[in-house]
Each structure stands twice: as C-alpha cells, then as structure tokens.
Amino acid sequence: MSDSIVISRDGQIATVTINNPPRRNALTKAAWELLTATIQDLSSDDDLRCIVLRGAGSEAFAAGADISEFPKERANAAQAKIYGEIISITLGAILDCRHATIAMIMGVCTGGGMEIACACDLRISAESGKFGVPINKLGHALAYPEMKVVQSVVGRALVLELVLEGRILDAREAERRGLVNRVVADDELEKEVYDTAKRIVAGAPLAARSSKKFMRRLDDPTPLTSAESDEGYALCDSEDYQEGVQAFLAKKKPVFKGR
Amino acid sequence: MSDSIVISRDGQIATVTINNPPRRNALTKAAWELLTATIQDLSSDDDLRCIVLRGAGSEAFAAGADISEFPKERANAAQAKIYGEIISITLGAILDCRHATIAMIMGVCTGGGMEIACACDLRISAESGKFGVPINKLGHALAYPEMKVVQSVVGRALVLELVLEGRILDAREAERRGLVNRVVADDELEKEVYDTAKRIVAGAPLAARSSKKFMRRLDDPTPLTSAESDEGYALCDSEDYQEGVQAFLAKKKPVFKGR
Amino acid sequence: MSDSIVISRDGQIATVTINNPPRRNALTKAAWELLTATIQDLSSDDDLRCIVLRGAGSEAFAAGADISEFPKERANAAQAKIYGEIISITLGAILDCRHATIAMIMGVCTGGGMEIACACDLRISAESGKFGVPINKLGHALAYPEMKVVQSVVGRALVLELVLEGRILDAREAERRGLVNRVVADDELEKEVYDTAKRIVAGAPLAARSSKKFMRRLDDPTPLTSAESDEGYALCDSEDYQEGVQAFLAKKKPVFKGR
Numbered sequence: 043m044s045d046s047i048v049i050s051r052d053g054q055i056a057t058v059t060i061n062n063p064p065r066r067n068a069l070t071k072a073a074w075e076l077l078t079a080t081i082q083d084l085s086s087d088d089d090l091r092c093i094v095l096r097g098a099g100s101e102a103f104a105a106g107a108d109i110s111e112f113p114k115e116r117a118n119a120a121q122a123k124i125y126g127e128i129i130s131i132t133l134g135a136i137l138d139c140r141h142a143t144i145a146m147i148m149g150v151c152t153g154g155g156m157e158i159a160c161a162c163d164l165r166i167s168a169e170s171g172k173f174g175v176p177i178n179k180l181g182h183a184l185a186y187p188e189m190k191v192v193q194s195v196v197g198r199a200l201v202l203e204l205v206l207e208g209r210i211l212d213a214r215e216a217e218r219r220g221l222v223n224r225v226v227a228d229d230e231l232e233k234e235v236y237d238t239a240k241r242i243v244a245g246a247p248l249a250a251r252s253s254k255k256f257m258r259r260l261d262d263p264t265p266l267t268s269a270e271s272d273e274g275y276a277l278c279d280s281e282d283y284q285e286g287v288q289a290f291l292a293k294k295k296p297v298f299k300g301r
Numbered sequence: 302m303s304d305s306i307v308i309s310r311d312g313q314i315a316t317v318t319i320n321n322p323p324r325r326n327a328l329t330k331a332a333w334e335l336l337t338a339t340i341q342d343l344s345s346d347d348d349l350r351c352i353v354l355r356g357a358g359s360e361a362f363a364a365g366a367d368i369s370e371f372p373k374e375r376a377n378a379a380q381a382k383i384y385g386e387i388i389s390i391t392l393g394a395i396l397d398c399r400h401a402t403i404a405m406i407m408g409v410c411t412g413g414g415m416e417i418a419c420a421c422d423l424r425i426s427a428e429s430g431k432f433g434v435p436i437n438k439l440g441h442a443l444a445y446p447e448m449k450v451v452q453s454v455v456g457r458a459l460v461l462e463l464v465l466e467g468r469i470l471d472a473r474e475a476e477r478r479g480l481v482n483r484v485v486a487d488d489e490l491e492k493e494v495y496d497t498a499k500r501i502v503a504g505a506p507l508a509a510r511s512s513k514k515f516m517r518r519l520d521d522p523t524p525l526t527s528a529e530s531d532e533g534y535a536l537c538d539s540e541d542y543q544e545g546v547q548a549f550l551a552k553k554k555p556v557f558k559g560r
Numbered sequence: 561m562s563d564s565i566v567i568s569r570d571g572q573i574a575t576v577t578i579n580n581p582p583r584r585n586a587l588t589k590a591a592w593e594l595l596t597a598t599i600q601d602l603s604s605d606d607d608l609r610c611i612v613l614r615g616a617g618s619e620a621f622a623a624g625a626d627i628s629e630f631p632k633e634r635a636n637a638a639q640a641k642i643y644g645e646i647i648s649i650t651l652g653a654i655l656d657c658r659h660a661t662i663a664m665i666m667g668v669c670t671g672g673g674m675e676i677a678c679a680c681d682l683r684i685s686a687e688s689g690k691f692g693v694p695i696n697k698l699g700h701a702l703a704y705p706e707m708k709v710v711q712s713v714v715g716r717a718l719v720l721e722l723v724l725e726g727r728i729l730d731a732r733e734a735e736r737r738g739l740v741n742r743v744v745a746d747d748e749l750e751k752e753v754y755d756t757a758k759r760i761v762a763g764a765p766l767a768a769r770s771s772k773k774f775m776r777r778l779d780d781p782t783p784l785t786s787a788e789s790d791e792g793y794a795l796c797d798s799e800d801y802q803e804g805v806q807a808f809l810a811k812k813k814p815v816f817k818g819r
Contacts, residue, residue, distance in 0.1 A: 245696025437763025
C-alpha cells in the first residue's frame with residue numbers, strides 16, 4: 043500500500059501530496075493524522091520556506107474525509123468528536139505552519155479538502171477546480187473549527203450557501219467570490235504554483251513567518267499584550283532587515299538568510 | 302385593509318410576503334412586529350424546512366421602514382429606540398430562524414428591506430434588484446444591530462460607501478460585491494428561488510439547523526464552551542446521519558426525516 | 561523645501577495632499593506626524609464634511625514610508641516601534657476622523673500608502689492605480705495595527721497574498737477583489753472623486769459621523785454598553801432628522817445643518 047501522504051523537496055520548497063487517487067484523494071483518519079505530523083515536521087525545518095499542498099493525479103485536490111471509513115471510525119457523536127478533533131488539529135497545524143503554504147488545486151476540492159485549502163495561505167486553482175461543502179447530503183453539521191477556517195476566507199454569506207444548498211462552484215465562480223486567489227489553465231497550474239512559491243522564497247523568511255503569525259493572531263479577539271504589539275517591530279533587529287533596507291536603497295536584489 | 306405580512310405554504314416550503322405594494326412594501330411598525338411573530342411561528346414548525354421572503358408584486362422587495370409613519374411613531378430619539386428595538390428583534394428572529402431563509406428580490410431592496418435580506422441565509426435577486434441604505438438623506442444613523450447584519454454580508458468598505466454616499470447598487474454590482482448570492486432574469490427569479498429551496502429541502506434538516514446556528518454563534522467573539530464545541534458533532538447520533546452515510550456509500554439519494 | 565502635507569479647501573470639502581513627488585509621495589517620519597496633526601485638526605472643524613486624501617502629481621498616491629530615512633530613523637526594533645506607533649496613530653486619526661474620507665488614487669499606492677487608503681472610508685482609483693504591500697522584500701513584518709486596517713477592507717486571504725508573495729495588483733484586480741470601491745479612467749478621477757464628495761456633503765453630517773463611529777466601534781469585539789446602543793438612536797432628536805423626514809415626505813431635497 044502506498045503512503046497516504048507523500049513528501050518531496052526541491053531546495054527550500056516542499057510538496058506535500060495527499061495520495062489516494064482511487065478515492066479522489068479522500069483522507070482516512072490515519073491520513074489526517076499523517077498530514078498533521080508531516081506539516082508539523084516541515085514547519086520546524088528552518089531550511090524550508092514554502093510548502094505546496096496538492097492531491098495526487100489530476101482528478102482531485104481532495105474530496106474530504108474518506109466516508110467509506112465512517113461506519114467504523116465516525117459512526118456516532120462520540121467517534122465524530124474524536125475524528126473532528128483530529129481534523130481540527132490538522133487545520134490548526136496548517137494555519138500555524140511557519141512556512142507559507144499554497145494549495146495547488148485541480149479537480150475536486152470539497153468538504154475537508156476545501157477546509158485544508160482554506161487553511162493554506164494561498165489557493166491557486168486550475169480551471170478544473172470544483173469547490174463545495176455538500177454536508178447537507180450527509181446529515182451532519184460543519185463543526186466550529188472547520189466552519190471558522192472556511193469563513194475566514196469566504197465570509198458568512200458563501201459559507202451558508204455552500205452548507206445549506208450544497209452547491210458546487212466551478213473555479214471561475216470560486217475566484218470571483220474570493221474562495222481562490224487565482225485560476226489558470228490546467229496545464230499552467232504547476233508552473234504558476236511553483237513560480238508563486240519562488241516569489242515567496244525570494245522574500246524574507248522571518249517576515250513571512252511573522253506576517254502569518256500576526257494574521258492568525260488577529261483571528262483571536264483577545265486584546266494584544268504589549269509584548270505581542272512589540273513583536274510587530276522585532277524583526278528590525280534582524281540581519282535580513284538590514285539587508286532589505288540596504289538592497290532597496292542600492293536598487294539591488296536582497297539576499298535573505300532567515301536571521 | 303389587507304394583511305401587511307402574508308404567509309403561504311407548499312409542503313416544506315413557506316413563503317412570507319411583505320405586502321404593501323402602494324408603498325413599495327415599506328414596513329410599518331405593526332408590519333415589523335407581525336413579521337417577527339410570523340418568522341418565530343414558522344421557525345418552531347418542524348414540518349417546515351425553508352422559508353422564502355419576498356415582497357408583494359414585482360416592483361419591490363421592501364423599501365424599508367414606512368417613513369410616512371415616522372412623524373407619529375419615530376419622531377424623536379425615545380421613539381426611535383423603541384422602533385429600532387422592534388427592527389432589531391425582527392432581524393434577530395430571521396437570523397435565529399431554525400429553517401433556511403431565502404430573500405427573493407425584485408426591484409427596490411433598501412434600508413430596512415436590505416437589512417431583512419442580509420439577515421436571510423441566501424439572497425437571490427432579479428436583474429431589477431436595487432440595493433442601498435440611503436440613510437444620509439434621512440438624517441439618522443444605522444443603529445448597531447442593523448449595521449452589523451449588513452456588515453456580516455458585505456464588510457466594512459461597502460457599508461461605509463452605502464451609508465456615507467447613499468449609493469444605490471444595481472443587481473449586477475450587488476452580485477459582484479457579495480451583497481447577493483446570484484442574479485437571474487426577472488422572469489426566471491421565481492423558478493431559481495424555489496429550485497434553490499428544493500435543493501435545501503432535499504438536504505438534512507438537522508444539519509441545516511446546526512450549520513445556521515453555528516454560523517450565527519461565530520458572530521459572537523466569546524470563546525466556545527466545551528458543550529458548544531461538542532454540539533458540533535452531536536448530529537452523528539441522529540438517524541439522518543446514518544441515512545446520509547449509508548446513502549452516500551450505496552450511491553443512492555438519501556431521504557432525511559429530521560431526526 | 562515644500563511642505564510634505566498640503567491642505568486646500570473648497571467649501572465643506574478639504575483636500576489633503578501627500579507631497580513628495582520625487583520619492584513617489586513616500587512619507588518621512590515628519591510627514592506621518594504632520595498628516596496626523598492635519599487630519600486631527602480638520603476633524604475638529606465643524607465647517608467641514610468631507611476630506612479627500614491624494615498624492616501630489618499623477619505618478620503616485622503614496623509609496624509608503626520613505627525608506628531612505630530608515631538607516632537613521634528606523635534602523636532597529638526600538639526605533640521601529642517608535643516609528644510604527646507614529647504610523648499607527650496616523651491610521652487611527654484617519655479612522656477616527658469625524659468627516660468622511662476618500663482616498664483619490666493614481667499610480668503607486670503601496671505599503672504605508674495602501675494602509676492610509678484602507679483607513680479611509682472610500683477608495684476611488686484611476687486605471688493607473690497599483691496596489692501592494694511588498695514587505696517581503698524589506699525584511700520586516702506588517703505590524704498589527706497596519707495589518708488590521710488592511711484586513712478590514714480585503715480580508716485574510718488577500719492580506720496573506722500581498723505580504724507573502726509581494727504581488728502588485730492593478731486597479732481592475734484591486735476593484736474585483738474589494739480593495740477599492742471603484743475604478744475610473746485617469747482623466748475622470750478628479751471629477752468622480754469630487755462628485756462623490758458632493759454626494760456625501762449633501763447628506764446629513766451628523767448621520768455620517770455616527771455611521772463612521774459605529775462602524776469603527778464594531779471592529780471592537782467588546783459588547784456594546786446600553787449607552788452605546790442608545791446612541792444609535794440619538795440623532796432622532798436632531799433638527800436634521802426632522803428636516804430629513806419632512807423633506808422625504810414632501811418629496812423635496814433636504815437641507816442639513818449639522819445640528
């Protein structure tokens with residue numbers, strides 16, 4: 043049996059592939075847990091600067107949780123809570139990942155798959171992308187952590203449309219309504235995603251990490267402590283900031299070292 | 302005199318019509334109160350699954366509060382507070398309604414009418430839809446509960462444009478800017494709305510109720526209790542969830558019973 | 561040396577020009593402080609009803625903070641905190657300004673310039689508008705108050721794209737994604753902006769002030785006090801409200817006096 047999550051690396055960019063093509067890359071409970079461990083492991087790796095998440099093959103990003111497992115693993119509320127907390131931890135691991143994350147989307151991107159994509163920092167879709175959370179056909183609700191991550195990208199109105207009506211949006215509508223950052227032809231997707239990753243990698247890594255962290259912090263309505271506010275300026279003590287300012291003034295390209 | 306709010310039912314779908322065509326379906330104080338009572342009554346009816354809100358005729362969804370009544374009913378701050386709390390209760394009743402709500406919009410949808418539409422779960426507009434909150438011409442502010450419901454759909458930037466500039470948006474701009482979910486030709490509106498209602502009705506009703514409730518809860522920045530978090534998984538003890546999973550795995554159409 | 565901030569007035573409309581064309585209207589530390597003082601001063605002037613913010617010339621709204629000053633004024637975290645708090649106070653002064661504010665945008669609108677634009681109530685751009693926060697090339701993060709004001713306009717997904725990828729959006733994409741309210745041809749920008757200002761000026765000034773204040777208050781998750789809730793209705797004791805209602809019922813144009 044092949045691994046449900048596959049990692050490959052090319053310099054400072056890692057690619058994490060959700061790998062279950064016969065089931066349109068649906069994630070088993072074990073796959074969710076492996077995805078969490080994978081992201082947490084990559085997050086702590088200082089040699090990395092960007093992670094691309096994708097599905098194996100060209101038919102699907104991910105169709106969500108693997109429902110064929112539900113009669114055994116998610117048969118009642120008690121099991122659903124355990125399963126749901128596993129998903130919640132995965133989404134949190136992506137949101138908290140120190141490196142920038144890009145969802146590279148072809149084909150089906152639904153349910154938990156769409157939640158994974160929404161937890162990423164950017165979503166770039168092929169024309170073939172299909173998006174939705176047709177949970178109304180399954181008979182359970184979108185748990186709070188899952189709803190919240192989708193809401194943070196698309197807002198209340200589209201969340202309600204997706205969960206109540208069970209609509210599937212094509213890539214162009216998803217782009218128009220803010221669910222994906224941009225859409226390209228299927229055969230241009232890989233190039234666009236890795237060009238984007240390279241643009242991110244060329245930027246200052248500490249700045250990217252802080253920006254991600256601060257954006258995440260703003261989801262929390264608790265007032266900032268003064269230590270947190272000060273952290274907004276801490277990077278100006280870094281070598282990279284000196285490099286950035288000097289390069290800007292000399293009209294040169296900065297070379298950042300992540301320190 | 303005809304009723305200011307008219308109810309009709311067709312199976313699991315109720316239609317609530319704001320009925321004051323001579324005044325473009327503007328709502329009197331009594332109409333706001335009757336709308337609240339109507340929605341609350343329908344909300345508690347377990348035989349229902351979807352409510353369509355519309356205006357009588359084809360000229361207007363609703364032009365907001367009936368200003369002809371203001372010299373008597375909303376002449377000063379003390380009266381305005383009473384009147385405003387009535388509107389706030391109506392908006393809350395729609396937001397808290399257990400069944401999915403669809404605003405079916407033709408023509409004028411302004412002021413309190415637009416607030417009612419924003420409180421609904423979906424907004425489907427005909428090409429003739431006209432949207433705005435031209436409160437700058439009346440000399441009072443948008444009270445907090447009214448502003449908040451509009452903001453939850455369109456965000457800060459469009460709220461400010463609507464209230465400060467007093468602009469009226471046509472349906473296509475309203476769609477482009479997220480104020481309505483979709484726009485269709487006037488003569489296709491009824492079909493599109495009731496087809497949407499049928500798609501909602503075909504879904505699991507408990508899932509719809511929970512999704513609505515959870516979405517509403519996320520408006521409140523107070524941290525979730527563990528009981529609330531657990532509620533996110535409670536439906537997996539329902540018959541409908543078993544039906545949904547079995548139907549999915551058997552590639553059949555599920556039949557949900559709301560239990 | 562010319563002033564870094566220039567004020568002109570025409571009746572109830574003031575124009576505030578960020579004036580540093582050789583550096584694409586980048587703001588020095590002194591310019592940020594002068595902009596704050598200027599806005600606060602105009603805010604307290606009851607004869608005003610609208611402020612247009614623009615950049616001098618046609619090449620730029622503002623390119624952000626003037627980086628040529630950074631080696632001296634923003635060389636480390638301690639200085640950056642001081643500098644950042646100055647920017648934060650400027651953004652707060654714009655957000656808290658009692659009069660409606662319109663950012664009139666031609667050309668470059670980046671970094672702190674884009675933050676100024678996002679703090680305004682409306683953003684109207686010429687086709688030449690260019691938008692971004694390419695902070696990834698400089699090596700520091702977007703401090704919380706700056707990130708928050710951008711997020712309040714464009715949401716989490718676009719903030720992350722702008723700061724991580726360092727993309728520059730043209731005016732049409734900025735419009736499509738909600739960063740600007742509307743886009744017009746460069747040679748129509750001035751007319752569109754001042755026509756908009758006149759529409760705002762024709763409205764009730766107390767209503768505009770309250771709407772702005774309430775919208776700003778909704779950014780704060782703290783529950784409203786009952787005094788704050790009541791303030792939502794206070795204007796109905798104003799002369800202008802009586803004028804607005806009477807004018808509406810008489811189908812006349814209201815003349816508001818701001819009291």
